Amino acid sequence: MNVKQSSRAYGIGELSRETGVNIETIRYYERIGITPKPDRSAGGNRQYSMDDLKRLSFVKRARGLGFSLGEIRGLFGMVDDQSSTCKQVHDLTMTHLHVVRDKINALQEMERALSDMVAQCGQGNVPDCPIIDAMFGI
Amino acid sequence: MNVKQSSRAYGIGELSRETGVNIETIRYYERIGITPKPDRSAGGNRQYSMDDLKRLSFVKRARGLGFSLGEIRGLFGMVDDQSSTCKQVHDLTMTHLHVVRDKINALQEMERALSDMVAQCGQGNVPDCPIIDAMFGI
DNA sequence: ATACGATCTGTAGTTACTACAGATGCAAGA
DNA sequence: TCTTGCATCTGTAGTAACTACAGATCGTAT
Numbered sequence: 001m002n003v004k005q006s007s008r009a010y011g012i013g014e015l016s017r018e019t020g021v022n023i024e025t026i027r028y029y030e031r032i033g034i035t036p037k038p039d040r041s042a043g044g045n046r047q048y049s050m051d052d053l054k055r056l057s058f059v060k061r062a063r064g065l066g067f068s069l070g071e072i073r074g075l076f077g078m079v080d081d082q083s084s085t086c087k088q089v090h091d092l093t094m095t096h097l098h099v100v101r102d103k104i105n106a107l108q109e110m111e112r113a114l115s116d117m118v119a120q121c122g123q124g125n126v127p128d129c130p131i132i133d134a135m136f137g138i
Numbered sequence: 139m140n141v142k143q144s145s146r147a148y149g150i151g152e153l154s155r156e157t158g159v160n161i162e163t164i165r166y167y168e169r170i171g172i173t174p175k176p177d178r179s180a181g182g183n184r185q186y187s188m189d190d191l192k193r194l195s196f197v198k199r200a201r202g203l204g205f206s207l208g209e210i211r212g213l214f215g216m217v218d219d220q221s222s223t224c225k226q227v228h229d230l231t232m233t234h235l236h237v238v239r240d241k242i243n244a245l246q247e248m249e250r251a252l253s254d255m256v257a258q259c260g261q262g263n264v265p266d267c268p269i270i271d272a273m274f275g276i
Numbered sequence: 277a278t279a280c281g282a283t284c285t286g287t288a289g290t291t292a293c294t295a296c297a298g299a300t301g302c303a304a305g306a
Numbered sequence: 307t308c309t310t311g312c313a314t315c316t317g318t319a320g321t322a323a324c325t326a327c328a329g330a331t332c333g334t335a336t
Contacts, residue, residue, distance in 0.1 A: 093255060
């Protein structure tokens with residue numbers, strides 16, 4: 001996986017379009033070490049390999065699943081380590097799944113409270129507002 | 139509501155304990171204009187009124203319900219305006235409720251994808267990992 | 277007066293981006 | 307080759323919502 005394929009190189013704009021990751025976000029990920037520094041043209045422009053593209057796509061998918069950059073860093077550690085087990089990946093993913101479920105529960109409670117408040121605010125013409133009252137704890 | 143009650147004054151620590159809002163967060167809210175600047179002691183310490191306490195409690199509840207500070211700013215505008223209607227509050231709250239529902243849906247999709255991935259990663263002993271493969275789009 | 281916890285202001289950091297500004301690269305067309 | 311215009315670079319700073327100091331001062335009890 002460290003062997004650079006003698007394939008075409010991608011510019012950053014191309015990489016952005018291929019992966020759906022914003023150009024500035026790509027540079028951000030590089031800056032904070034999530035993705036490796038790519039080769040450069042003689043003029044200093046970034047030249048990404050297919051491997052770079054795959055790696056960035058990984059980041060994009062993982063972000064889409066709600067993994068934090070820190071967690072993604074950990075996942076890459078496991079990938080690059082090669083002695084890591086699927087169990088470690090599984091555990092990290094399970095932990096994350098629990099966090100996602102907690103967030104769902106919290107949002108559902110929020111939804112319930114908001115729905116109740118809205119239900120009490122019927123016609124919208126009254127200067128006294130049950131939503132505002134609820135916020136003031138009245 | 140602009141009439142200061144001649145009641146006891148709260149220090150910031152007291153206010154923090156009463157409302158559950160962190161001291162530094164209280165100062166942050168003041169700095170960005172969410173809450174008004176309180177009176178000060180001769181020595182320069184903040185002295186909060188019961189009205190300040192109510193207002194901060196409002197912020198705390200609204201934050202708990204996921205309203206952004208910008209939205210809370212808007213709600214206070216409606217409260218302080220006194221010509222605003224409950225309909226305006228209702229509309230803002232409905233908009234927010236929709237956002238909350240969208241977030242729930244997004245998280246639920248995330249949960250499904252994660253559950254699928256975890257289900258494919260059975261025993262945890264295989265160096266090849268279906269979770270990692272999924273992230274790489276394999 | 278001293279000691280100690282509370283509080284102050286100002287600055288900077290967290291997370292995950294996002295948006296310039298001024299300078300340079302690069303490719304196509306004249 | 308020169309020009310033009312879009313792409314890209316680096317560095318800096320901003321967004322949202324906090325959070326955490328550091329050094330100085332306040333306030334109260336002994």
